[in-house]
Amino acid sequence: MNPVLSIENLHQVFEEGTNNENHVLKGIDLTINPGEFITIIGGNGAGKSTLLNSIAGALPTKTGKIQLNGKDITKQSVIKRAKSISRVFQDPKLGTAVRLTVEENLALALKRGQSRGFGLAVKSANRPFFKEQLKTLNLGLEDRLTAEVGLLSGGQRQAITLLMATLQRPDLILLDEHTAALDPKTSKTVMDLTEKLIDEQQLTAFMVTHDMENALQYGTRLIMLHQGRIVVDLSGKEKENLTVGQLMDLFQQNSGTKLKDDQLLLNT
Numbered sequence: 026m027n028p029v030l031s032i033e034n035l036h037q038v039f040e041e042g043t044n045n046e047n048h049v050l051k052g053i054d055l056t057i058n059p060g061e062f063i064t065i066i067g068g069n070g071a072g073k074s075t076l077l078n079s080i081a082g083a084l085p086t087k088t089g090k091i092q093l094n095g096k097d098i099t100k101q102s103v104i105k106r107a108k109s110i111s112r113v114f115q116d117p118k119l120g121t122a123v124r125l126t127v128e129e130n131l132a133l134a135l136k137r138g139q140s141r142g143f144g145l146a147v148k149s150a151n152r153p154f155f156k157e158q159l160k161t162l163n164l165g166l167e168d169r170l171t172a173e174v175g176l177l178s179g180g181q182r183q184a185i186t187l188l189m190a191t192l193q194r195p196d197l198i199l200l201d202e203h204t205a206a207l208d209p210k211t212s213k214t215v216m217d218l219t220e221k222l223i224d225e226q227q228l229t230a231f232m233v234t235h236d237m238e239n240a241l242q243y244g245t246r247l248i249m250l251h252q253g254r255i256v257v258d259l260s261g262k263e264k265e266n267l268t269v270g271q272l273m274d275l276f277q278q279n280s281g282t283k284l285k286d287d288q289l290l291l292n293t
């Protein structure tokens with residue numbers, strides 16, 4: 026099986042050569058296979074967002090190599106990568122165009138990777154498809170095609186963002202704490218929807234979360250990052266049967282420190 030993504034010896038250093046030098050990623054090696062749904066967890070400043078930014082191309086990589094489907098993308102721009110890698114951010118405002126309607130947003134998503142031209146015209150032929158897709162979200166959005174997205178709730182917007190991110194099956198979807206800004210009930214709805222979309226389309230996904238329960242409950246593989254290094258990497262049965270207590274013990278064994286980040290523990 027050829028990996029979707031492979032990362033070799035990735036380092037990221039901020040403010041290199043200054044007094045504030047911060048060596049954030051310290052030689053990450055990671056291979057992601059098709060269909061894997063990885064949850065990535067770690068304390069504040071562990072380097073999770075930096076890793077995601079490196080994969081998306083939002084942060085240039087000076088040391089290390091990143092390959093997507095066997096092709097070296099280390100120097101590829103974020104826009105070029107966006108044709109194959111989609112991303113959902115924590116802030117529901119970032120994924121959708123607020124002044125546009127639901128169907129206009131979906132029309133934009135259909136054009137991902139193409140020149141958008143001048144018009145935002147929604148082809149009437151696409152409407153039944155959009156309706157059908159929105160119906161799968163189970164939020165009644167199929168009746169709100171012409172509603173401005175800015176009028177929708179955060180949860181509805183994240184659901185639409187997810188749909189947009191998967192409308193043209195991406196090679197990899199990056200989920201950047203995409204439910205953290207939602208209330209617990211809405212967060213669960215969006216997480217279940219995420220799992221459903223990933224399962225149905227057999228997507229390869231990489232999800233950053235602060236929520237240990239989510240990291241354990243969802244996904245097929247769990248990675249724990251600590252001070253820029255991968256200290257836990259479990260999949261299959263090992264991940265399925267893992268408890269919060271065991272994960273904390275594993276973390277302690279492999280990192281040599283006790284897990285003390287309140288934000289990680291809050292939700293357990």
Ligand SMILES: Nc1ncnc2c1ncn2[C@@H]1O[C@H](COP(=O)(O)OP(=O)(O)OP(=O)(O)O)[C@@H](O)[C@H]1O
Nearest residue numbers: 039040047049067068069070071072073074075076
């Ligand atoms: N653009 C940047 N310039 C300088 N330092 C940065 C930059 N981005 C991140 N850092 C630093 O890198 C370290 C890791 O940050 P990162 O956001 O990757 O951590 P994280 O694991 O996502 O943490 P959190 O859970 O708090 O979001 C932090 O010390 C942060 O201050």
